[in-house]
Amino acid sequence: AREGAFFFRKEKTYPLFERASYQRLWEQGLVIRDPCGLICEDLREIPLREVLFLDLETTGLAGGTGTLAFLIGLAYLELDCIVVRQYVLPDFNHEYLMLKQLDALLRGYRFTASFNGKTFDLPLLRTRFLLNRLETCLDDLVHLDFLHPARRIWRQRLNNCDLQSLEREVLGLNRVGDLPGSLIPQMYFEFLRRRDLWALEDVLEHNYHDMVNMVLLALRIGAIASDPLTHLQHPLDLCALAGYYFQRQHWQLAARLLEHFLAASPSQPVEKKLEAYFLRAMAAKKLNQPEQAMAFLWKILDQEHYHPRVVEELAKFYEHQARNFQLASDIVNRGIRAIEVRQQLNPQDEWGRFLPALQHRLNRLKRRLQKAREHTAGRANNGLAGDC
Numbered sequence: 001a002r003e004g005a006f007f008f009r010k011e012k013t014y015p016l017f018e019r020a021s022y023q024r025l026w027e028q029g030l031v032i033r034d035p036c037g038l039i040c041e042d043l044r045e046i047p048l049r050e051v052l053f054l055d056l057e058t059t060g061l062a063g064g065t066g067t068l069a070f071l072i073g074l075a076y077l078e079l080d081c082i083v084v085r086q087y088v089l090p091d092f093n094h095e096y097l098m099l100k101q102l103d104a105l106l107r108g109y110r111f112t113a114s115f116n117g118k119t120f121d122l123p124l125l126r127t128r129f130l131l132n133r134l135e136t137c138l139d140d141l142v143h144l145d146f147l148h149p150a151r152r153i154w155r156q157r158l159n160n161c162d163l164q165s166l167e168r169e170v171l172g173l174n175r176v177g178d179l180p181g182s183l184i185p186q187m188y189f190e191f192l193r194r195r196d197l198w199a200l201e202d203v204l205e206h207n208y209h210d211m212v213n214m215v216l217l218a219l220r221i222g223a224i225a226s227d228p229l230t231h232l233q234h235p236l237d238l239c240a241l242a243g244y245y246f247q248r249q250h251w252q253l254a255a256r257l258l259e260h261f262l263a264a265s266p267s268q269p270v271e272k273k274l275e276a277y278f279l280r281a282m283a284a285k286k287l288n289q290p291e292q293a294m295a296f297l298w299k300i301l302d303q304e305h306y307h308p309r310v311v312e313e314l315a316k317f318y319e320h321q322a323r324n325f326q327l328a329s330d331i332v333n334r335g336i337r338a339i340e341v342r343q344q345l346n347p348q349d350e351w352g353r354f355l356p357a358l359q360h361r362l363n364r365l366k367r368r369l370q371k372a373r374e375h376t377a378g379r380a381n382n383g384l385a386g387d388c
Contacts, residue, residue, distance in 0.1 A: 255280060
């Protein structure tokens with residue numbers, strides 16, 4: 001559709017009712033419940049009807065004052081559909097009017113959302129509003145960049161967390177005959193030269209798929225944030241998300257995810273299982289379950305894996321809580337020998353940085369063992385003297 005000869009608008013819809021993640025969120029009133037802040041650390045609920053998704057197609061990727069957004073793609077949820085609205089700039093002189101229209105639309109929402117827009121789309125829009133001397137509400141809206149939660153969930157399984165990789169590997173969607181992003185500026189300049197809107201057909205289609213798939217990905221991430229054990233199946237995804245929740249001090253949920261990972265990962269690499277055992281042990285420690293923590297740490301040592309952090313945690317427990325100085329000393333000795341063997345193979349081995357601390361701990365344990373023996377001997381002598 002044409003609007004006042006200043007810019008062009010195209011609108012399409014995409015049905016959602018068959019998507020499992022949409023069904024889950026529909027039951028919650030299209031509100032993402034995110035108790036652990038997976039999507040945004042400061043938000044626990046995100047009403048999706050108040051989110052405006054955006055994606056720009058620009059005259060270049062360098063950013064700066066010389067780069068313009070000639071196509072602004074917007075998407076929002078309406079009934080059980082994704083509505084995609086695209087604004088095309090037919091001439092540089094009318095950028096002011098298109099930005100003014102964008103700002104008017106933004107004022108109807110509380111949130112903006114993008115995929116990697118925090119570092120590209122939003123800074124570019126701020127620059128264009130500033131250069132056109134337009135006030136905007138853009139920074140008054142909370143921005144949700146779904147690239148970051150996507151990395152938190154899928155970074156261990158996928159080599160690349162760009163949008164098209166996630167479309168294929170997570171959403172199961174494959175684009176056919178899609179225009180490469182590197183050709184988009186060229187197509188726009190061809191349009192300016194020929195003044196033929198059909199020259200932008202492939203650009204509009206590319207942007208449409210970007211918008212729809214971004215919303216679908218957001219729905220999947222929202223369902224995972226609400227109920228990760230239901231909506232995550234791959235063991236590596238469980239492990240990655242558990243690591244993030246552990247860092248955010250959500251130890252109970254991290255422990256549950258790690259237990260599911262360990263139960264579902266017979267074919268996973270040994271190194272990955274050992275990493276999960278250690279993280280599970282640390283979660284148990286934070287939850288004040290020391291015996292359970294030690295059980296997981298011993299699973300690592302049973303694999304003849306003497307990582308200094310495992311050795312250190314076990315030694316702490318047996319020194320300070322179990323008061324078994326001999327066992328603590330034996331564990332530290334094993335750890336020191338493992339480091340020395342690795343250093344013989346590679347003098348720059350990263351475990352070497354733990355060696356001074358372990359040697360210091362071992363010396364302290366030797367002193368405590370000696371004191372304990374002397375104390376035991378003293379009590380025995382006192383007992384004999386009393387008998388006499």
